[in-house]
Structure formats: structure tokens, C-alpha cells
Amino acid sequence: MVNTGGTISFTQRPSIASAGVVVGPVEKVSPFAESFDEILTTEKEKNETYEQAASRFIEKACSIAVSKVHEKMDNIDLFIGGDLVNQMSPSSFAARKLAIPYFGVFSACASSMEATIIGCLLLETGNSKSILAGASSHHPTVERQFRYPLEYGAQKPKTAQWTVTAAAFALLQSNAKNAPYISHATMGRVVDGKQSNPLHMGAAMAPAARDTIERHLKNTNSKMSDYDLIMTGDLGKIGLSILKEMFQDENSGVILQDAGAQYYGDDQFFNAGASGPGCSASVFFSHIYSQLKKGTFKRVLLIATGALLSPLTYQQGETIPCIAHAIECRMEKKG
Incomplete structure (x- = not known):
């Protein structure tokens, strides 16, 4: 393992052996829907509260990922996850129910990639064999905490994004057969673009995405055209447009994409697109993962972005510091 300027080169080929993605009922309209493992019919799913439902979604996603490799939960070394x-x-x-060792992580909407990077680092030591890593978000719970309860019916500007209800987790193992592996990861730095509008998160997070992408390309001696896809997580339509303007690379217009911008297609109801830790995680660990396994993609760079604000800091007039964590995934068929 080599660490250069925040970029880690992995030697043990940490692989995504399987993944589990469970989403809510609204997410059935997503163009990525056919890649999700389970689409639930309600946000509560027979639970008394939305928060209880959020935990059940996580448990379901983890169980799906483990069952795909015919493994038992007792044999998983660690569960790494976070939410909002x-x-x-x-x-x-959810960790209480799974009953395995647990690390809780928080990088807001970048939590899934933080969890994945930590999992890969632990696999490098050789002391762990199987690790569940990912993140989740749940629309009603997040809206109630960061904005307004759904019953309030608050109107949102066109710059706002819709928090995805999704739980997505990868089962990480070293040298898994016929599975995409993570060759490099770049840990994000906190970047403050001096934005203060919590309903315009794309503008706030774009500078952090740019910082991580530029460092990753420099530290790996790569250029955009070396990748089949460079996908950010929940910059949304406006944030992606800002990010593309930041790059002079002629390939950025095609290779640069964003999970949040595409999540709900062109439906104007969702304004600038999707957000939430479950947004990028559910796209990365379903659609992108399946395309890597098929060989459609051979080398991709996945960047999850997070806004490190709270309702309190917003009310105190603070700007919004952001972070972006990245993993580089490759696919090479093994015998």
C-alpha cells in the first residue's frame, strides 16, 4: 500500500464481491431501477416510525449482499456504515440487529465512499476477510431533520434536490473471483466554496469534487480519457454543470457524469435531481457495479460528495464546508 498526497494504491486487490441495494417506492421511477435488488412499497414498511424503517432498509441491504455469496452474517468481520x-x-x-463489529462513519453524502475506503484499508492488513461497507438515506427522516416535515408541504426552489430513500452496501473481500476491484482511493479534503444556501448543495459541493478528481488524476498519473466513466455523487444537474465548467479537459463533457443528476431522469418534480448518502451508493453498488462485472466498463472513478453542515451551523450563518472521497474501480476477468 502506497499513500501519495492522499491517494492510496492498494496491493491486496480489495474487491466488491457482492452488493445489496434496497430503495423506497419513489425510486422505482429511476432509470437505474432495474439494477436495484429490492424496491419497497412504502417508506415505513410496517414499522411504527420512519427511523425504524430506515434501520430495516439497512438490514435488508446487508443481508442481500451477504446472501449473494452464500455467506453467513456471523462470518462478516465488520460492518461500516453511516446515514444523515x-x-x-x-x-x-441496524448494527445492533446484525450483531457484528461496527464502525459508524459520517461524511454526509460521501459516507459510502468513506466506509469503502476504510474497509479497503482494513483488508490491506490481512486481518479482515469480509467487510460490509456502504451508506443509507431515508427521505422522510432527512427532510424532517434538515428542512421541514413532509406534512408541512414546503415549496422548494429549482436548485433543491430530493433526498433518496435507499440503503446500499458492498461486501468487500480481497481478490474475489470475477469481481471488480479497487485499485486506488483518494481521501477528500474539506473544501469551502463559501456557499451558504442549504437548498443549493450542488454549488457548495462542486469545488470539493474538483479538488479530489484533480488530486486523483495527478497522483495516479492519469487523465480523464483513461477512464470509461468518472461519476460524482449527488451534485445534481446544476452542480454537475458547474463542475464541468471547472475543468478544461475536452473529455469532461462526456466522461463526467453525476448519479444525482441522472437518478430521477428528467422529471421536473425532483428539481435539480437526487441527493443523500443512499443516492450515489445505490447507483455505484448497483448499475455501475453490474456494468463493471459485465465488462462494459473496465476502469471507472467514483466520487461521492458530502456537505458537512448541520441545521445548527446553517442557522448560525456558517458557510457549507464540503468533502469528496473517491475510489477507482477496475475489472479484469480472472480464471
């Missing part, structure tokens, strides 16, 4: 609810209680309560 106060003190990450859905993830912690």
Missing part, C-alpha cells in the same frame, strides 16, 4: 439522521441512529440500530 441524528447520531446515525439507523445505522447503529
Whole structure:
């Protein structure tokens, strides 16, 4: 393992052996829907509260990922996850049910890639063999915490994004057969673009995405055209447009894409697109993962972006510091 300027080169070929993605009922309209493992019919799914439902979604996604490789939960070394609810209680309560060692992580909507990078680092030591890593978000719980309860019916500007209900987790193993592996990862730096509008997150997060992409390309001696796809997570339509303007690379217009911008297609109801830790995680660990396994993509760079604000800091007039974590995935068929 070599660390250069925040970019890690992995030697043990940490692989995504399987993945589990569970989403809510609204997400059935997504162009990525056919790649999701399960689309639930309601946001509560027979639970008394939305927060309880958020925990159940996480448990379902983890169970799906483990079952795909015919493994038992007792044999998983670690569960690494995070979400947006106060003190990450859905993830912690899910860990209580899974009954395996647990790391709770928080990088807002970049939490899935933070969890994945930590998992890869632990696999490098050789002391762990199977690790569940990912993140989740749940629309009603997040809206109630960061904005307004759904019952309030608050109107949103065109710059706003829709929090995805999704739980997405990858089962990481070293040298898994016929599975995409993570060759490099770049850890994000906190970047403050001096934005203060919590309903215009794309503008706030774009500078952090640019910083991580530029460092990754420099540290790996790569250029955009070396990749089949460079996909950010939940910059949304406006944030992606801003990011593309930041790059002078002639390939950026085609290779640069964003999970949040595409998540709900062209439906204007969702304004600038999707957001939430479950947004990029559910796209990366379903559609992109399947395209890598098929060989359609051979080398991709996945960047999840997160806005590190809270309702309190917003009310105190703080700007919005952001972060972006990246993993580079490759696919090479093994015998």
C-alpha cells in the first residue's frame, strides 16, 4: 500500500464481491431501477416510525449482499456504515440487529465512499476477510431533520434536490473471483466554496469534487480519457454543470457524469435531481457495479460528495464546508 498526497494504491486487490441495494417506492421511477435488488412499497414498511424503517432498509441491504455469496452474517468481520439522521441512529440500530463489529462513519453524502475506503484499508492488513461497507438515506427522516416535515408541504426552489430513500452496501473481500476491484482511493479534503444556501448543495459541493478528481488524476498519473466513466455523487444537474465548467479537459463533457443528476431522469418534480448518502451508493453498488462485472466498463472513478453542515451551523450563518472521497474501480476477468 502506497499513500501519495492522499491517494492510496492498494496491493491486496480489495474487491466488491457482492452488493445489496434496497430503495423506497419513489425510486422505482429511476432509470437505474432495474439494477436495484429490492424496491419497497412504502417508506415505513410496517414499522411504527420512519427511523425504524430506515434501520430495516439497512438490514435488508446487508443481508442481500451477504446472501449473494452464500455467506453467513456471523462470518462478516465488520460492518461500516453511516446515514444523515441524528447520531446515525439507523445505522447503529441496524448494527445492533446484525450483531457484528461496527464502525459508524459520517461524511454526509460521501459516507459510502468513506466506509469503502476504510474497509479497503482494513483488508490491506490481512486481518479482515469480509467487510460490509456502504451508506443509507431515508427521505422522510432527512427532510424532517434538515428542512421541514413532509406534512408541512414546503415549496422548494429549482436548485433543491430530493433526498433518496435507499440503503446500499458492498461486501468487500480481497481478490474475489470475477469481481471488480479497487485499485486506488483518494481521501477528500474539506473544501469551502463559501456557499451558504442549504437548498443549493450542488454549488457548495462542486469545488470539493474538483479538488479530489484533480488530486486523483495527478497522483495516479492519469487523465480523464483513461477512464470509461468518472461519476460524482449527488451534485445534481446544476452542480454537475458547474463542475464541468471547472475543468478544461475536452473529455469532461462526456466522461463526467453525476448519479444525482441522472437518478430521477428528467422529471421536473425532483428539481435539480437526487441527493443523500443512499443516492450515489445505490447507483455505484448497483448499475455501475453490474456494468463493471459485465465488462462494459473496465476502469471507472467514483466520487461521492458530502456537505458537512448541520441545521445548527446553517442557522448560525456558517458557510457549507464540503468533502469528496473517491475510489477507482477496475475489472479484469480472472480464471
